[in-house]
Amino acid sequence: MNPSKILIVGAGAIGAFYGALLAKAGAEVSVVCRSDYRQVKQNGFQINSATLGAWRFQPHRVLAAVADYQDAADYLVLSTKITPDSNLPELIRPGVAASTAIVFIQNGVEIESTISRAFPGHEVISGLAFICSNRTKPGEITHLAYGRLMLGNLPEGVSAKTAQLAALFNQAGIDCKTVADVVTARWQKCVWNAPFSPLSVLSGGLSTKDILDSQEALVRAIMQEVCLIAQALGHRLPDNIIEQNINNTHAMPPYKTSMLLDYEQGHSMETEAILGNAVRAARAKGVACPHLETLYALMKLKELQVAKTA
Amino acid sequence: MNPSKILIVGAGAIGAFYGALLAKAGAEVSVVCRSDYRQVKQNGFQINSATLGAWRFQPHRVLAAVADYQDAADYLVLSTKITPDSNLPELIRPGVAASTAIVFIQNGVEIESTISRAFPGHEVISGLAFICSNRTKPGEITHLAYGRLMLGNLPEGVSAKTAQLAALFNQAGIDCKTVADVVTARWQKCVWNAPFSPLSVLSGGLSTKDILDSQEALVRAIMQEVCLIAQALGHRLPDNIIEQNINNTHAMPPYKTSMLLDYEQGHSMETEAILGNAVRAARAKGVACPHLETLYALMKLKELQVAKTA
Numbered sequence: 164m165n166p167s168k169i170l171i172v173g174a175g176a177i178g179a180f181y182g183a184l185l186a187k188a189g190a191e192v193s194v195v196c197r198s199d200y201r202q203v204k205q206n207g208f209q210i211n212s213a214t215l216g217a218w219r220f221q222p223h224r225v226l227a228a229v230a231d232y233q234d235a236a237d238y239l240v241l242s243t244k245i246t247p248d249s250n251l252p253e254l255i256r257p258g259v260a261a262s263t264a265i266v267f268i269q270n271g272v273e274i275e276s277t278i279s280r281a282f283p284g285h286e287v288i289s290g291l292a293f294i295c296s297n298r299t300k301p302g303e304i305t306h307l308a309y310g311r312l313m314l315g316n317l318p319e320g321v322s323a324k325t326a327q328l329a330a331l332f333n334q335a336g337i338d339c340k341t342v343a344d345v346v347t348a349r350w351q352k353c354v355w356n357a358p359f360s361p362l363s364v365l366s367g368g369l370s371t372k373d374i375l376d377s378q379e380a381l382v383r384a385i386m387q388e389v390c391l392i393a394q395a396l397g398h399r400l401p402d403n404i405i406e407q408n409i410n411n412t413h414a415m416p417p418y419k420t421s422m423l424l425d426y427e428q429g430h431s432m433e434t435e436a437i438l439g440n441a442v443r444a445a446r447a448k449g450v451a452c453p454h455l456e457t458l459y460a461l462m463k464l465k466e467l468q469v470a471k472t473a
Numbered sequence: 474m475n476p477s478k479i480l481i482v483g484a485g486a487i488g489a490f491y492g493a494l495l496a497k498a499g500a501e502v503s504v505v506c507r508s509d510y511r512q513v514k515q516n517g518f519q520i521n522s523a524t525l526g527a528w529r530f531q532p533h534r535v536l537a538a539v540a541d542y543q544d545a546a547d548y549l550v551l552s553t554k555i556t557p558d559s560n561l562p563e564l565i566r567p568g569v570a571a572s573t574a575i576v577f578i579q580n581g582v583e584i585e586s587t588i589s590r591a592f593p594g595h596e597v598i599s600g601l602a603f604i605c606s607n608r609t610k611p612g613e614i615t616h617l618a619y620g621r622l623m624l625g626n627l628p629e630g631v632s633a634k635t636a637q638l639a640a641l642f643n644q645a646g647i648d649c650k651t652v653a654d655v656v657t658a659r660w661q662k663c664v665w666n667a668p669f670s671p672l673s674v675l676s677g678g679l680s681t682k683d684i685l686d687s688q689e690a691l692v693r694a695i696m697q698e699v700c701l702i703a704q705a706l707g708h709r710l711p712d713n714i715i716e717q718n719i720n721n722t723h724a725m726p727p728y729k730t731s732m733l734l735d736y737e738q739g740h741s742m743e744t745e746a747i748l749g750n751a752v753r754a755a756r757a758k759g760v761a762c763p764h765l766e767t768l769y770a771l772m773k774l775k776e777l778q779v780a781k782t783a
Contacts, residue, residue, distance in 0.1 A: 365675050366774035369781075377777055381770035384763070453694070453763035460691035461771070464676035467687055471679075 166191045167331065170236040170258050172229060173243030174203070174222075176296040177268055179304045181242070181312075183210045183220035184335035193224040193232060195258075200227050202301040211299075212306035215336050228257075235260035238288075238328060241278075242268045244431055252281035259285065264324050268292050268312070270421075271436025272353045273444055275317055287317040288325050289345045291352055295421070297428075311338040315345025350393035351400055355408050356437050358385040360422035361458045364432065364465060370417035379409065381454065388452040392441055395448035426469075434462040476501045477641065480546040480568050482539060483553030484513070484532075486606040487578055489614045491552070491622075493520045493530035494645035503534040503542060505568075510537050512611040521609075522616035525646050538567075545570035548598075548638060551588075552578045554741055562591035569595065574634050578602050578622070580731075581746025582663045583754055585627055597627040598635050599655045601662055605731070607738075621648040625655025660703035661710055665718050666747050668695040670732035671768040674742065674775060680727035689719065691764065698762040702751055705758035736779075744772040 167190045171182040174194035186192040196203050207221035226232055239258050241251070255278075259265065264286040267275055279287050291313045299305040314329050316322050321341040332339035342348050358381070362374045375382055386405045393400050401407075425432045438459040445452040477500040481492040484504035496502040506513050517531035536542055549568050551561070565588075569575065574596040577585055589597050601623045609615040624639050626632050631651040642649035652658050668691070672684045685692055696715045703710050711717075735742045748769040755762040 362771070362774060365771055367778040367782075369774055369778050373777060373781070374774060378770040378774055381767060384766070454767045456694070457691060457764045457767040460688040461672070461675055464672060464679055464684060464688055467683060468677040468679050471683070472677075 167237045167327070168234060169193070169238045169240060170229075170232055170234075171195065171222075171240045171242065172255055172258065173241060174199075174208075175242065175244075176298045176304055177292060177294065178240065178242030179208050179220070179298075180210060180212075180294070180296050180306055180310075181268055181292070181332070181337075182222065182240070183208060183218070183304070184215075184337055185331050186220055186222070187218075187336075188331040188334040190331055191223045192220075193226060193234075193236075194222045195226045195229050195232070197227065199298075199301040200225065206302055209303045210306065211303070212310075213308060214310065215306070229255055230257040232258050236263050237324070238266050239263050240266045240268060244269075244433065244436075251277055256281075264288055264322075266290060266314075266328065269436065270352075270356070270433050271440055272349050273440040274349075274436050279317055286322060286324060288314055288322075288328065289317055289349065290314045291345070291348055293352075297424075311340070313340050313342050313345065313348050315342040315348065318346065319344050344398070346396075347393070347398040347400065350389065350396075350398050351404060353393075353437060353441060354386050354389045354400065354404055355412070356420075356422075357389045357441060357455060357458075358382040359412070360420045360433070360437055361462050363420040363423040364426045365458070365461055368419075368423060368427070370419060371412055371415060372417035375409070375412050383409065385454045385458070388445070388450075388455050389441060392445045392448065392450050392452060395450045396444060426465075429469075429473075432462070432466065434459070434466060438462055477547045477637070478544060479503070479548045479550060480539070480542055480544075481505065481532075481550045481552065482565055482568065483551060484509075484518075485552065485554075486608045486614055487602055487604065488550065488552030489518050489530070489608075490520060490522075490604070490606050490616055490620075491578055491602070491642070491647075492532065492550070493518060493528070493614070494525075494647055495641050496530055496532070497528075497646075498641040498644040500641055501533045502530075503536060503544075503546075504532045505536045505539050505542070507537065509608075509611040510535065516612055519613045520616065521613070522620075523618060524620065525616070539565055540567040542568050546573045547634070548576050549573050550576045550578060554579075554743065554746075561587055566591075574598055574632075574638075576600060576624075576638065579746065580662075580666065580743050581750055582659050583750040584659075584746050589627055596632060596634060598624055598632075598638065599627055599659065600624045601655070601658055607734075621650070623650050623652050623655065623658050625652040625658065628656065629654050654708070656706075657703070657708040657710065660699065660706075660708050661714060663703075663747060663751060664696050664699045664710065664714055665722070666730075666732075667699045667751060667765060667768075668692040669722070670730045670743070670747055671772050673730040673733040674736045675768070675771055678729075678733060678737070680729060681722055681725060682727035685719070685722050693719065695764045695768070698755070698760075698765050699751060702755045702758065702760050702762060705760045706754060736775075739779075739783075742772070742776065744769070744776060748772055 174196040266288040268290040484506040576598040578600040
């Protein structure tokens with residue numbers, strides 16, 4: 164069997180790390196990488212993982228744009244941050260051959276709809292990453308903790324191609340599960356992210372522990388709204404999901420959310436993928452979510468303030 | 474007629490400024506002043522007003538504690554910031570003689586209830602100040618702009634004593650109106666403060682203009698909740714109050730709220746007086762106010778973060 168051809172679009176902290184693992188497992192991994200193109204073209208990536216060791220990842224090809232790929236990928240992995248102004252379909256179109264499955268490895272809810280609509284004949288695989296990983300300098304990725312993945316097809320199910328991708332990740336030492344309803348899994352993750360990510364930023368940097376100890380009622384109200392939106396979309400979440408998230412967070416050590424890290428490091432934040440998409444889904448379904456609406460509006464103000472002082 | 478005897482409790486940017494004006498109008502004004510006691514005892518206050526000129530205000534007596542007053546004030550003016558842990562009745566009790574009217578010059582809603590309950594036989598006068606004034610160094614007050622006052626009795630009406638106090642302020646060059654329903658006036662002011670004060674702080678420092686241009690829907694939703702709470706308490710606000718506030722704010726130059734200035738200068742913020750009291754009133758009356766609840770909880774997180782990094 165020929166090695167799988169994989170094109171990573173957005174080879175940052177997440178994309179380069181998972182790409183390096185797929186290469187380790189024998190896939191032919193090329194990367195599109197904009198900001199660090201020169202550095203990576205010359206030297207590849209240095210991967211420093213707290214759990215999997217350190218190694219150099221030399222992509223099969225390093226490209227400045229998707230159009231330069233000129234090949235038929237089995238998987239096109241999208242791991243750029245989704246921002247409201249990125250035209251994703253146009254960005255990836257040159258890399259989507261007839262046989263290409265489009266893979267998301269990104270945070271948030273309802274993030275795949277534009278692509279699903281733009282490429283109706285293509286398999287879309289949605290991936291959730293539970294990972295703490297940073298681009299520490301050009302071409303250097305530091306993987307600090309976690310790393311497990313969940314993959315599933317849209318709108319549901321697990322195809323042979325998805326199972327094969329999961330097998331590659333597992334082979335490289337990453338726990339990768341396949342799930343039949345990955346959309347529900349996304350909403351489940353959102354139950355935690357929707358309160359803690361914005362509250363950590365808007366409070367000015369509090370840990371998950373401080374937030375929960377001080378404002379558990381607000382955290383629960385936000386989680387409840389996420390459950391209602393998911394349910395309105397046909398993704399009923401487990402009855403005990405709020406209790407479970409509260410208990411798990413109480414049991415965790417104080418934790419800085421990745422949105423807070425993004426904010427502190429001056430990176431763009433996943434406001435739209437996590438809050439904006441949830442709020443838009445709620446509006447479309449007529450579900451009231453005043454707490455989420457408030458947080459979303461406040462995050463937009465925060466982003467405006469960041470842009471003004473940049 | 475003997476001059477009115479006035480005791481100012483909390484001679485900061487607001488209390489010292491209005492005390493200086495009352496002294497100018499001929500009242501016998503003493504002050505209780507904790508942090509700047511030595512400085513003020515020796516040299517009095519230097520008042521630098523953008524509209525009324527500069528002058529030195531030497532109080533009749535400068536005291537470190539209310540108990541040192543040992544006289545019967547006609548008016549005891551409370552202009553300390555109201556924080557949840559201050560025991561106001563115990564603080565002022567030694568200064569409240571049989572004939573003393575208790576005067577509030579403070580921001581917020583429902584701020585007088587503890588005092589009204591603790592001193593049932595006493596006249597309580599509630600005052601709203603529209604002012605921009607700062608303590609620029611120990612014993613120095615810089616009055617930047619505005620300054621007008623509204624006074625009225627609790628629960629309603631305007632007594633002769635209230636009219637007399639207003640006359641003193643007007644005599645000193647400050648526009649001071651008396652109003653029969655001062656509680657309604659407080660809620661009217663809250664319609665503006667409830668959105669703009671916390672949003673300016675939580676956004677990280679945006680002006681009123683940026684907030685309104687970017688998130689008018691949120692601003693309106695918060696204003697609407699304040700109107701509903703006021704109405705539930707029997708203080709129906711004018712039908713056009715939201716439109717009026719929105720239009721006025723659009724017409725104003727970009728403005729930093731006093732809560733934002735307090736935050737930037739490391740002072741305690743009026744979270745409880747403005748948001749906490751509004752939310753508690755809503756809960757007591759069974760009025761849903763999820764936007765205000767979210768802002769209140771976020772401001773408590775912000776205060777926690779400030780305390781942790783102090």
